[in-house]
Every structure is written in structure tokens, then in C-alpha cells.
Amino acid sequence: MYSLKVSKICKHYAGTLLFKDISFELRPGEVLAITGWNGSGKSTLLRIIAGLVRPSLGKVEMFMEDEPIPKESRRKFLGMVAPALALYDELTALENMEFFCKVRGIAYDRENSLKIMERVGLTENATKTCRKYSSGMKQRLKLVQALLHNPPLLLLDEPGCNLDSNGMKIVEDIILEHRQLGMTVIASNEKREVAYADRAINLSE
């Protein structure tokens, strides 16, 4: 069983205080929403949890059966979708998946990748280079990339970004399904996305 503990996180950026004393714990099956105005630090907080940005103060810990997971291994246990995370445009969707499987050290299974792509409605475009993808299709592929290794922690920054109503339904299904497996943190101001959360932290307060 996995859990996430965020303790008194504080972030200064270019001399300005973005947020302070953010603390919460997350257990399997829980969905947390992080809300706040533009520039309030939602994405930064998610990046701190992912280990992409260092907090000015405080710490993020992840546990497996109450044993702490070393920070350098945390990436194995999380999947992230964010507007700033791009995939390789020069590769096809399937080649992207193969690449990420290989760098993650997991066996690449073309059939499994196609199955996940079918779930997000990308099967017909699986062999097209991502350069030819629309922004909505890229967002769907980012969801596939984040779910490829079945991570217990899913970090979703504006998951509905660029998605149509069908795409939004896919995101909702993923959040609901992931509730059975692990923890989800959503950074968004969209009421539809936040509605799935058990609790919310508003960074603007």
C-alpha cells in the first residue's frame, strides 16, 4: 500500500512567496484537488510532488508499506500529465510508448500499448508521427504515457486541457478507475475535474 505525505511545503520564486505551509497526506483511493488562481502555484506544487522542482522549505515523502521510497526512485511510482510535458514530435505514438517503456525499464508490449491507446481513442492514429497530432490528441497521448507503468500516484495538471467532451469523459473515467488503484492529485480550476476530488486545497486562500 502506497501513501504520500507532503509536509509544510513552501516555495519562493524570484523573491516572491508562491505558497507556504502546504501539508496533506494521501492514501490509496483518495483524490485531492489543488485549486487557485492563475499563478497561485498549482503546477509548481505538482512539480514539487513529482520531484521536478525543489521546495524552498518542507518535504515530500512517498511510502510503500510505511517504508519511505527514496526520492530518486519516486519517478517509478508516479505518472504525470501537464501542459508543459511534451512528448517526442518526431516519433509516432507507438514509438513514443516504446521509448518510454524502454527508459522506464519495463517490457514493451505493442498489443498492450494499442489497448491503452484504444481506451483514449488514438488507435487509428497510433502510427502517425506526433507532429501531425492536434493538441487534444497530444493530451490524450500524454495520458497514455502517464498510465503506461500503472503508477500508484497520478499527478494531473489541467488534465482536460485541449480536450473535447469525449476527451473529458476519458479523463473522468481514468480518474474513477485510478481511484481503485491509487492516489490522484489534480491541479485544476475546472469544476468538472475538481468534482471528483474527495478534498481540495485552494492556493489562493
Next chain:
Amino acid sequence: MFAVTTLVAVSFSIGSFRIGDAEKPFLYSVLLWIILVFSALSGLSRSFVKEEEAGTIDVLKLSARPQAVFLGKLFFNLTLLGALELIIVPLFILLMNYKIASPGLFAAMIISGGFGLGAGTTIVAAMIAQASARGALFSVLSFPLLLPLMITAIKGCERATDGMNTAGWPEVRIAVAYTIIMIIMSLFLFPLIWEE
């Protein structure tokens, strides 16, 4: 393209007939390594910058071990450098009428020097990827790091050209040691650079 342009310019400007036989071993070695190093500096600095500009650096950080990323980039840079040397060195020999007394030592120096150059530039490329004045910073940081290797490589090629005192290939050994030290240090240093 930069390498070929420089090589053609050098061969047309100072071609083989303008340099005396006594100066040839040293001057040819200097010219060859100047062309190789500057071509490498112009191309290899892009290895991490490209990830930064394409926005793929974060997804790579979330997916791969830092050491795996470094070794991947190093392998890519070495392949690029190998291809560059395969084109430039034979062309240089041909255009400059470059006579080499000890081809074995010369080839070993080019290969080991290339490995050192690749190892040195890869870690500097990682350091400058998130900086704003990348080009200038890359040159400034590379200069002290690559200078000992360049001096060694020039000396080794000079020795191979004139065929004097070639026993033991000391410059090749130094270049190999430089490469090993640079790779080991980079493997320790890279995870710190890779994080914010």
C-alpha cells in the same frame, strides 16, 4: 557543414606548399584539432538544449535514471563525433597532403581524443541546457575542461606525424585516462545537474 567549410578554407588558404617540412607535423596537428574541436563545440552543445527547447526534458526526468540519460547522450555525441572524424580526418589528409609516419598512433590519438572530447562536451552541454546565454557559456566552460585534452591530442598527432619517440603512446594513455575520469565524474555530477 561547419567542419567541411573550415577544412576547405584552411586547405585553400594555407595548403601544403606554404608550410615547411619541419613545421608540418606540429602545424597540421594543430589545424586538424582546431577544426575537430570547433566543429564539436558547434554541434554537441545541442544535445540537452534540444530536449529543453522541445519541452521533453521533464518527461525524460520523470521516466529515466539520470545516469541512463547521460550515457545515452554521451553515446549519441560519440556517434556524431565518430561520423565527423570519419569525414574530416581523411579529407584533411587528402587536401593537405598530410604524411603520417605512424598511422597506428595517429588513429589511436584521433579515436581516444574524440572520446575525451565527447565526454567533456556532454557534461558541459548538460550544465548549460537551462542557462540563457548558452553559446557563450558553453565555450567558457569547455575551454578549461578541454584545454589539457587538446594539448595532449596535438602532441600525440605531432608525434605520429614525424614518427619520433612513439614508444608507449603516452598521449593516447593520457587521453584514455582523461575520458575515463571525465565519464566517472560526470556520472556522479550529472544527477545534481539534472535536478533543478
